[in-house]
Amino acid sequence: MARMIGAEMFFETLIHEGIDVVFGLPGGYVLKVYDVMPKYSDRIRHVLARHEQGATHMADGYARASGKPGVVLCTSGPAATNTVTGIATAQMDSSPVVVFTGQVPLPYLGSDAFQEADHIGITRPCTKHNYLVRRTKDLPLAIKEAFYIAGTGRPSPVLVDMPKDVLIGEDEFVIPGEISLRGYKPPKKGHPGQIKRAVEMILAAKRPLIFGGGGLIWSGATEELKELTHRLQIPVTLTLMGLGAYPADDPLFISMLGMHGSYAANMAVHECDLVISIGARFDDRATGGNFAKFAPNAKIIHIDIDPATIDKNIVVHCPIVGDAKEVLKQMLEMLPAKVKTSRKEWMGQIKDWQKQHPLTYNQNGDKILTSYVIDTLSKITDGEAVVVSDVGQHQMWVAQWYKFKYPRTHITSGGLGTMGFGFPAAMGAKFARPDKMVISVCGDGSFQMNMQELATAVENNMDIKIVLLNNGHHGMVRQWQTMFFNGNYSASKFDVLPDFVKLAESFGAKGLKAKRPEDLEATLKEGLSTEGVVLMEIFVDCEELVYPMIAPGGAMNEMILGPGTQLENMADVADMA
Ligand SMILES: Cc1ncc(C[n+]2csc(CCOP(=O)(O)OP(=O)(O)O)c2C)c(N)n1
Numbered sequence: 001m002a003r004m005i006g007a008e009m010f011f012e013t014l015i016h017e018g019i020d021v022v023f024g025l026p027g028g029y030v031l032k033v034y035d036v037m038p039k040y041s042d043r044i045r046h047v048l049a050r051h052e053q054g055a056t057h058m059a060d061g062y063a064r065a066s067g068k069p070g071v072v073l074c075t076s077g078p079a080a081t082n083t084v085t086g087i088a089t090a091q092m093d094s095s096p097v098v099v100f101t102g103q104v105p106l107p108y109l110g111s112d113a114f115q116e117a118d119h120i121g122i123t124r125p126c127t128k129h130n131y132l133v134r135r136t137k138d139l140p141l142a143i144k145e146a147f148y149i150a151g152t153g154r155p156s157p158v159l160v161d162m163p164k165d166v167l168i169g170e171d172e173f174v175i176p177g178e179i180s181l182r183g184y185k186p187p188k189k190g191h192p193g194q195i196k197r198a199v200e201m202i203l204a205a206k207r208p209l210i211f212g213g214g215g216l217i218w219s220g221a222t223e224e225l226k227e228l229t230h231r232l233q234i235p236v237t238l239t240l241m242g243l244g245a246y247p248a249d250d251p252l253f254i255s256m257l258g259m260h261g262s263y264a265a266n267m268a269v270h271e272c273d274l275v276i277s278i279g280a281r282f283d284d285r286a287t288g289g290n291f292a293k294f295a296p297n298a299k300i301i302h303i304d305i306d307p308a309t310i311d312k313n314i315v316v317h318c319p320i321v322g323d324a325k326e327v328l329k330q331m332l333e334m335l336p337a338k339v340k341t342s343r344k345e346w347m348g349q350i351k352d353w354q355k356q357h358p359l360t361y362n363q364n365g366d367k368i369l370t371s372y373v374i375d376t377l378s379k380i381t382d383g384e385a386v387v388v389s390d391v392g393q394h395q396m397w398v399a400q401w402y403k404f405k406y407p408r409t410h411i412t413s414g415g416l417g418t419m420g421f422g423f424p425a426a427m428g429a430k431f432a433r434p435d436k437m438v439i440s441v442c443g444d445g446s447f448q449m450n451m452q453e454l455a456t457a458v459e460n461n462m463d464i465k466i467v468l469l470n471n472g473h474h475g476m477v478r479q480w481q482t483m484f485f486n487g488n489y490s491a492s493k494f495d496v497l498p499d500f501v502k503l504a505e506s507f508g509a510k511g512l513k514a515k516r517p518e519d520l521e522a523t524l525k526e527g528l529s530t531e532g533v534v535l536m537e538i539f540v541d542c543e544e545l546v547y548p549m550i551a552p553g554g555a556m557n558e559m560i561l562g563p564g565t566q567l568e569n570m571a572d573v574a575d576m577a
Pocket of ligand 1: 394395419442443471474
């Protein structure tokens with residue numbers, strides 16, 4: 001046992017938890033933590049973000065790329081509130097981010113002290129749990145519990161609020177033992193009876209379909225999923241958050257489903273007789289939003305670690321609460337060694353849908369299309385990069401055109417749809433995977449929301465690539481205005497934009513530009529092969545629209561496939577979501 005102050009306990013416990021990088025920004029109430037930080041700098045790297053929102057997305061990107069928790073450190077009040085968007089983003093996509101905030105000294109709590117804010121109250125709805133630590137000696141246990149809660153069950157953010165007097169106070173430091181929390185016993189294995197039922201349903205199905213989500217990635221279930229699908233010849237579609245959980249080049253993969261999913265995937269959901277949903281939560285963007293018309297001919301098996309997702313949006317026939325990897329293992333054990341399946345008709349139907357309306361683009365004008373950019377990026381990198389998209393049209397084209405081969409290589413803000421997430425999250429991903437090429441693909445709108453982090457990237461000598469798609473607009477807003485608001489383009493165009501290449505250069509990064517289709521490939525190749533922080537500004541056509549599109553609140557077979565197939569009641573559907 002050693003005596004030390006709270007700020008030292010903070011680092012000792014982090015090191016014990018295996019944390020080696022913290023994304024943060026100092027301020028009054030955490031200055032003691034920053035004061036002792038140099039003692040630990042050989043074991044914990046501190047990345048000085050330029051904005052706490054940036055730090056939180058970095059921690060989130062780190063968590064998503066590594067599977068380990070991402071850590072944020074910042075002061076109280078405005079710093080803590082700056083993390084809220086990042087925390088809510090992590091929560092919606094089930095990412096284990098642990099945020100440490102400084103707080104006013106305990107005697108000042110509730111006095112409207114300088115930089116006091118109710119961190120606990122503000123973050124209660126967007127964290128899985130949060131702690132206000134009141135005694136120095138309680139700090140290690142609170143930290144250890146925070147990591148335990150964030151990383152087990154459904155991964156989620158947790159906040160630990162550390163008043164200044166707790167950080168400067170001294171006590172005996174004891175590393176807490178194994179965590180066991182009353183009332184919190186995250187499930188692992190699924191109920192054998194339910195799994196038996198599910199296996200029977202799968203064996204009886206003629207047109208089964210795997211509907212996979214981000215839970216597959218968090219549980220590391222890719223190999224088990226491949227074994228199941230190959231043994232039973234079941235086609236696989238993934239949600240936006242699931243991309244990468246199953247290789248895009250596998251013949252059973254029929255690409256993404258949902259609002260901008262492929263025609264074949266959405267038709268397959270609509271026409272299948274069994275949905276096997278694994279680690280997906282049936283949100284409106286994945287199901288079209290018309291829950292009543294979802295998969296009308298199908299029975300539904302729903303495998304999820306979080307019992308709260310069961311029957312939330314879609315009433316299911318066979319719920320299984322458990323970790324996806326464990327449940328799939330249990331299923332594989334229950335399956336007969338040899339299964340005869342006849343999927344000729346079902347797979348033939350899917351192939352027909354793929355032929356009827358493939359994902360496509362027509363790059364023959366003099367303006368660069370974003371779909372062409374992403375397709376080219378996918379080919380140049382052979383699907384080997386970690387691609388972090390931001391939010392908007394480009395995000396959907398990344399999902400459609402980048403051929404993700406591995407889990408944790410596609411990172412995006414799916415649930416909250418947080419513009420400004422992409423670039424800092426890509427930086428976090430690069431800290432997690434220094435061995436991989438990491439590419440931030442962002443829109444001009446999204447990049448402007450956290451572009452200050454260019455300084456952090458250069459300061460840390462990062463080798464990171466930014467493909468910035470400049471269409472001069474909030475493209476996705478413009479798309480909705482084109483489709484649902486009679487082309488009334490209100491506040492979606494930028495009259496002023498920086499010269500992004502000069503901006504990058506002003507931070508000490510390298511900048512490249514491409515304006516014509518014939519220059520694209522060379523620009524991407526040059527940018528991707530240049531060491532350091534490289535921003536490639538690609539000028540793209542603002543009139544390109546993402547298709548297919550299920551209008552908000554639509555059923556999955558009601559897709560708008562192109563400009564000629566608008567629905568009649570376009571203005572009404574926009575009111576849905
Ligand atoms: C923080 C935040 N504010 C507003 C929105 C609403 N929104 C969704 S997409 C979008 C436009 C995105 O523009 P850009 O980043 O340039 O990407 P593009 O759609 O042009 O590819 C907006 C404003 C959002 N998702 N997040």
